[in-house]
Amino acid sequence: MGAVQKHGPWALVGALGAAALAIVATQRGESINALWVVVAAVCVYLIAYRYYSLYIADKVMRLDPKRETPAHRHNDGLDYVPTNKTVLFGHHFAAIAGAGPLVGPVLAAQMGYLPGMLWILSGVVLAGAVQDFMVLFISMRRDGRSLGELIRAELGVIPGVIALFGTFMIMVILLAVLAMIVVKALAESPWGTFTVAATIPIAILMGLYARYVRPGKIGEVSVIGFVLLMAAIIGGGQINEHPVWGPAFTFTGTQLTWMLIGYGFVAAILPVWLLLAPRDYLSTFLKIGTIIGLALGIVVVAPHMQMPAMTKFVDGTGPVWAGSLFPFLFITIACGAVSGFHALISSGTTPKLVDNEMDTRFIGYGGMLMESFVAIMALVAASVIDPGIYFTMNSPGALLGTTPETAAAAVTTKLGFPIAAETIAQTAKDVGEHSIISRVGGAPTLAVGMAHIISSAIGGKAMMAFWYHFAILFEALFILTAVDAGTRAGRFMLQDLLGLLSPRFKDTSAWAPSMAATALCVAAWGYFLYQGVTDPLGGIYTLWPLFGISNQMLAAVALTLATVVIFKMKRERYAFVTIIPTVWLCICTLTAGWQKIFSPDPKIGFLSHADRFSAAIAEGKVLAPAKSMDDMHKIVFNDRIDAVLAVFFVCLVVAIVVFGVMACLKAYRSDRWTALEADPKLAPAE
Amino acid sequence: MTASAPTQSFRDRLKAFNKCVCDGARLMVGQGDYGTYVAHIQKTHPDQAPMTEREFFRNRENARFGVGNTSGFRCC
Numbered sequence: 001m002g003a004v005q006k007h008g009p010w011a012l013v014g015a016l017g018a019a020a021l022a023i024v025a026t027q028r029g030e031s032i033n034a035l036w037v038v039v040a041a042v043c044v045y046l047i048a049y050r051y052y053s054l055y056i057a058d059k060v061m062r063l064d065p066k067r068e069t070p071a072h073r074h075n076d077g078l079d080y081v082p083t084n085k086t087v088l089f090g091h092h093f094a095a096i097a098g099a100g101p102l103v104g105p106v107l108a109a110q111m112g113y114l115p116g117m118l119w120i121l122s123g124v125v126l127a128g129a130v131q132d133f134m135v136l137f138i139s140m141r142r143d144g145r146s147l148g149e150l151i152r153a154e155l156g157v158i159p160g161v162i163a164l165f166g167t168f169m170i171m172v173i174l175l176a177v178l179a180m181i182v183v184k185a186l187a188e189s190p191w192g193t194f195t196v197a198a199t200i201p202i203a204i205l206m207g208l209y210a211r212y213v214r215p216g217k218i219g220e221v222s223v224i225g226f227v228l229l230m231a232a233i234i235g236g237g238q239i240n241e242h243p244v245w246g247p248a249f250t251f252t253g254t255q256l257t258w259m260l261i262g263y264g265f266v267a268a269i270l271p272v273w274l275l276l277a278p279r280d281y282l283s284t285f286l287k288i289g290t291i292i293g294l295a296l297g298i299v300v301v302a303p304h305m306q307m308p309a310m311t312k313f314v315d316g317t318g319p320v321w322a323g324s325l326f327p328f329l330f331i332t333i334a335c336g337a338v339s340g341f342h343a344l345i346s347s348g349t350t351p352k353l354v355d356n357e358m359d360t361r362f363i364g365y366g367g368m369l370m371e372s373f374v375a376i377m378a379l380v381a382a383s384v385i386d387p388g389i390y391f392t393m394n395s396p397g398a399l400l401g402t403t404p405e406t407a408a409a410a411v412t413t414k415l416g417f418p419i420a421a422e423t424i425a426q427t428a429k430d431v432g433e434h435s436i437i438s439r440v441g442g443a444p445t446l447a448v449g450m451a452h453i454i455s456s457a458i459g460g461k462a463m464m465a466f467w468y469h470f471a472i473l474f475e476a477l478f479i480l481t482a483v484d485a486g487t488r489a490g491r492f493m494l495q496d497l498l499g500l501l502s503p504r505f506k507d508t509s510a511w512a513p514s515m516a517a518t519a520l521c522v523a524a525w526g527y528f529l530y531q532g533v534t535d536p537l538g539g540i541y542t543l544w545p546l547f548g549i550s551n552q553m554l555a556a557v558a559l560t561l562a563t564v565v566i567f568k569m570k571r572e573r574y575a576f577v578t579i580i581p582t583v584w585l586c587i588c589t590l591t592a593g594w595q596k597i598f599s600p601d602p603k604i605g606f607l608s609h610a611d612r613f614s615a616a617i618a619e620g621k622v623l624a625p626a627k628s629m630d631d632m633h634k635i636v637f638n639d640r641i642d643a644v645l646a647v648f649f650v651c652l653v654v655a656i657v658v659f660g661v662m663a664c665l666k667a668y669r670s671d672r673w674t675a676l677e678a679d680p681k682l683a684p685a686e
Numbered sequence: 687m688t689a690s691a692p693t694q695s696f697r698d699r700l701k702a703f704n705k706c707v708c709d710g711a712r713l714m715v716g717q718g719d720y721g722t723y724v725a726h727i728q729k730t731h732p733d734q735a736p737m738t739e740r741e742f743f744r745n746r747e748n749a750r751f752g753v754g755n756t757s758g759f760r761c762c
Contacts, residue, residue, distance in 0.1 A: 077726035077736075079749065081718055090710035216720075216743035218712055272751040273744070277715070280750075284714050349716075488751055 010050055017043025024309070025114060031304040034380045037113070038298060041121060041376045045369045048125040053133065053365035060566060060574045061137050063357045070143045070352050070678070080144070082355035085362055091353070092367045094284050095345045096132070097291070099178055099479050100335025100551070101371055103442035105379035106449075107544060108332045109390065110320040112310035113383040115329055117376065123330070123337025124372035127581035131338060131555055133364035134562035134578060135346040140360060141677045144352035147343050147558065151656075153676050154564050159659040161500070163557055166652040167344070168493045169645070170550040172521075174341070175486045176528035177547040178479045179264070180539050183256045183529070184441035185472050190249035191240040191432055193256070195469055196476045197249070198232035199279060200263075206278035222281045229282065233469050240432060253533040260483070261526040267484035268491060268518050276484050283478035290474045294377050294450060301456045307383035307390065312416070319395035319415060320440070321541055322603040327592040331548035336375025338585065340554025342368065381449030388412070388419025389427055389436070393445045396537045397438040398625045404428075407437045432465030440540045447471035483525075490521040531638050536625030545596060546642060546649075549589050553653040556585040560660035567667040568675035575664075586657060593650040597643050606646065610639035716750035717743065 020040035024032060057063045074080040083091075108116035139145055142153070148167065152160025186193045202225055210221045239245045251259070267275055316324030321332060335341070346364060354360055382390065391411045392400065399414065400407040408421040428436045431451060436444065451467035459466070492508060494517045499506035505513045532539030559582040566575045599605030602612045613636045616623045626632045667674050709719055720742050727736040737745060 075726060075730075077723035078718065078745065081722060081726075083713070083718075084706065084709065086706055087710040087713055091713040094714035215740040216717075218715060218717060219708070273747055276751060277747050281715050285711065288714070353713075485751065 010047065013043050013046050017047060024117070027309065031306055033302055034298055034305055034384060035302050037117060037305070037376065037380055041117075041373060044121045044125065045373065048129070049366060049369060052125060053129070053361050056130065056133060056365070056577055057358070057361045060571055060577050061134075062571075063137075063360065065356055065358045067357055068679075069140060069354045069357060071354055073678075074143065074352075079349070080352045083353040085355065085359040088350065088353050088355075088359065089363050089367060090288075092345070092350045092363050093370050094288060095348070095350070096339075096342050096367060097287060097371050097374060098335070098482060099181065099443075099475060100339060100341075101375035102378045102446055102475065103181060104333040104335055104548070105375045106382040106442040106445050107320055107394070107540070108329055109307055109379060109382040110311065110318040110394065111314045111325060111329060112308050113305060113379055114309040115314065115325055116333055116379050119329055119333055120337050120372055120375050120379065123333070124368060127555070127559070127585065128336075128338035128342070128372065129365045129368035130577060130581060131340075131558050131562065132342045132346050132368040133360065134565075135343045135558050136351055136354075136360050136364035138562060138565050139347035140351040140354050140357070141675075143678045144349075145347065147347045147561075150347060151557070151561055154561060154568065155656070155659050155663050159656055162652060162655055164493065165497060166550075166557070166649070166656075167554065168490060168497060169648065170340070170554055171486055171490050171493070172524045173528060173543070173547045173550050173645070175264075175483055175490070175525035176532060177540075177543050178486075179257075179260050179483055179525065179529045180532040180543065181441040181443050182476050182479050182483075183253050183260060183533050184439065184539070185443040185447075185476060186251070186256055187253040188250055188435065189433055189472075190246045191236040191465075191469055192472045192476070193251060194239045194245075194249045195229075195232045195236040195473050196480070198235070199229065199282070199473070199477055199480070200275070202228045202232065203275050203279040203282065206281070207274040210278060211273050218281055221278065222285055225278065225282045226286070229286075229473065233466060233473060236469055237432060237465065254530075257526075257530050257533045261522060261529070263480075264483050264487050264526070265518060265522045268487035268522070269515070272488075276481070276488075279477065279481050280485070283481040286474050287478050290450075290471075291374055291377070293454065294381070295373075297450075297453045297457050298377060298380055301453050303380075303384040303453055303456070305380070305383045306385065307387050311387075316604075319391060319399055321544055322601075323545065323592070323595065327588040327595070328545060330588040331545055331552060331592045333375065334548045334551040334555075336372050336378075338552065338555045338581065339371075340551050340556070340558055342371075343554065343558035378446055381446055381453060383449075385445070385449050385452055386419065386423070388417045388423065389448065390445060391415050391417050392419060392424055393436050393439045393448065394442075395438060396440070396541060396625075398536055400438050402435075402437060404437070430461060430464045431468035433468075442540070443472060443475045446475070487518065487521050487525075490525075491517045494521055531641075534634075535638070536631075542638075542642065545592065546645060549592050549596070549646065550649050552585050552589045553649050556582055556589060556653050557656045559585065560656055564660050564663045564667065565675055567664040568673065570667075570673055572664075572668060582657075586653065589653060590650060593646050596646045597650075606639045606643035610636045610643070613639070717746050 017040055020036045020043060023036050024040055071080050071082040075082065105116050105120065135147065138150060142150060148160060148164045151163045186196060206221045206225045209224065210217065214220060239249055314325045316322065321328065350363065388411055392407050400410050404421040404424040408419050408424055412418045424436065428434065431448060447468045450471040451464045454467045455461065455464040491514065495505050495508055495513060507513055528543065532543045535542055559578045562578040563575055563582060566572060566578060595604050596606055598607060600608050602609040613623060613632055617632050622629060622632060626635055720739050723742060724736045727734060
């Protein structure tokens with residue numbers, strides 16, 4: 001085959017992508033069509049997949065189609081089963097796609113769509129997809145062992161324990177942030193609260209049906225569940241109007257927080273078939289369906305981007321989250337560009353199901369590209385709404401006040417995005433909410449964007465409220481699934497960790513240790529959730545960066561592991577593939593971590609913020625947004641806890657990198673292959 | 687499963703596509719293919735009786751959210 005035939009079509013794809021990127025990047029003054037963003041992204045993905053992932057597969061990993069995978073070696077028809085590549089891709093994608101790629105880009109849109117888009121694209125190609133692909137490969141070559149076990153085996157026992165502990169802390173922050181997004185979306189919203197609450201009886205009904213009536217008929221029970229869900233959305237609209245039920249389903253953020261904490265505890269100890277598994281069906285299928293629907297919607301409607309390509313907030317003065325473009329943009333958009341959590345999934349069930357080594361390229365690298373595309377769509381959804389509305393929804397209440405008039409004045413004059421009070425009131429009415437002011441957390445904004453796009457295709461303005469609550473439900477549903485599944489997983493992790501101190505804790509079937517570990521786990525994320533919800537700055541402002549830092553640090557840990565394995569395989573001349581993203585992530589997370597701890601700007605640094613408030617306490621003054629001396633003490637205490645957590649994350653990543661460098665040096669000095677693959681006899685001769 | 691011989695009719699291909707979608711959807715929630723499991727047991731352990739479809743379903747459900755398994759855990 002001639003070079004022209006082989007590479008010609010790809011050159012065309014590249015040219016199209018470059019043209020689309022040029023249009024997106026150079027358009028100033030007038031809005032561009034969102035399709036250009038989509039075209040640019042898809043072309044970048046295609047080129048990266050065709051060339052870069054092939055390079056990694058051929059040069060770094062040397063995938064071998066004849067080599068036996070764990071699915072064949074340990075085939076038991078259950079956990080280890082050779083699985084069709086497309087089917088496994090679906091499984092893997094469903095496991096990695098969650099709320100992260102939907103929320104991060106929405107928050108990042110405060111700097112305009114261009115910085116976020118460029119980071120999503122470059123991040124996924126060079127870091128995120130590489131990480132997922134490498135970890136999947138490493139785990140597959142080691143019988144599908146988990147990330148913690150891999151780190152223990154390749155780096156040592158101490159790094160293994162550090163990583164296990166770190167993963168638990170990261171999970172706590174993740175669950176708190178996710179739960180906070182739900183609370184923020186449902187607070188003072190009877191329609192949303194009713195719909196989401198209705199998912200609990202619906203799931204239980206489904207669980208009973210799938211257990212006793214027609215066991216295993218997932219399709220059937222999911223259809224029933226879906227119909228009931230749609231009925232719940234419509235019913236929510238009635239509740240919203242109702243003079244008695246409306247107020248009965250109206251809760252403050254604090255009330256919802258306590259409900260969610262109680263719910264999390266109960267849901268994590270109930271049998272899985274009753275609540276967790278059936279809701280897992282609903283959330284998984286709804287998620288995949290909505291993602292496909294959103295993609296079709298963007299293509300059909302071809303909306304215009306109303307957000308500027310870049311706003312003045314790149315300097316770090318934005319109201320949504322604090323901090324300048326570097327390093328905080330790279331922290332804010334974690335999932336979608338690179339997400340450490342995927343390392344847990346890529347070393348979970350997927351490697352045990354791979355039929356042929358060659359499939360991992362499509363599943364690992366391709367799956368992450370798909371996830372990144374979801375992030376691009378979320379960015380589009382946040383950018384097609386009026387920027388005035390965007391900032392009205394995402395700025396802290398302390399800045400906006402509570403009425404459309406005060407909010408319109410603040411957004412127009414203080415932020416510089418003109419918006420009329422009537423537009424704010426009308427938008428709230430369109431989506432069936434009492435207010436859209438300061439609905440932080442990303443989910444409501446995304447829901448407005450999605451409702452804007454989908455209602456342009458189906459139903460028009462009249463259906464906008466339905467689509468808004470559909471979007472809220474879709475996000476809340478899989479966040480709640482993550483909360484109970486995460487609490488369960490966290491409980492097992494905690495029992496494992498406490499088992500190091502007292503072996504009695506290891507017994508996961510015993511009643512007392514299980515309850516204690518579940519309670520501890522719920523208390524841990526519940527604490528941060530409560531702190532975030534009661535935070536006068538809106539919680540997201542404080543907690544999202546902490547979550548971003550922790551997630552990116554896990555990615556740095558996973559990429560360090562990948563680098564060590566490359567050295568042990570004696571492929572160090574190709575190690576730049578993982579070293580470049582590791583170094584970049586370390587630079588971003590360590591700088592961000594350092595600034596979050598020590599920045600003299602109280603908006604960014606936890607300690608300077610605490611100092612400012614404790615100085616005021618010493619003078620007996622109450623600083624806004626605190627309302628009492630109690631609030632003041634709480635703010636200082638929370639700041640210090642957050643600072644300690646940031647210190648912990650920084651130390652964690654530094655420790656792992658040091659251990660990683662030592663392991664690399666040792667492998668480099670060795671004259672032979674030292675990687676611990678399941679069958680080292682198969683190591684290719686140098 | 688999707689091997690498409692030239693003689694394959696449109697109907698067959700639609701059937702294969704359907705199976706792929708259904709298998710994919712089931713595996714997304716942690717349910718592997720029961721037929722594959724039975725075939726595997728019959729081939730490798732002909733002396734053992736395979737689990738019934740109901741037992742298999744429960745086994746997979748417990749495995750998904752079971753001890754030390756993060757597969758049921760949703761990513762961010």
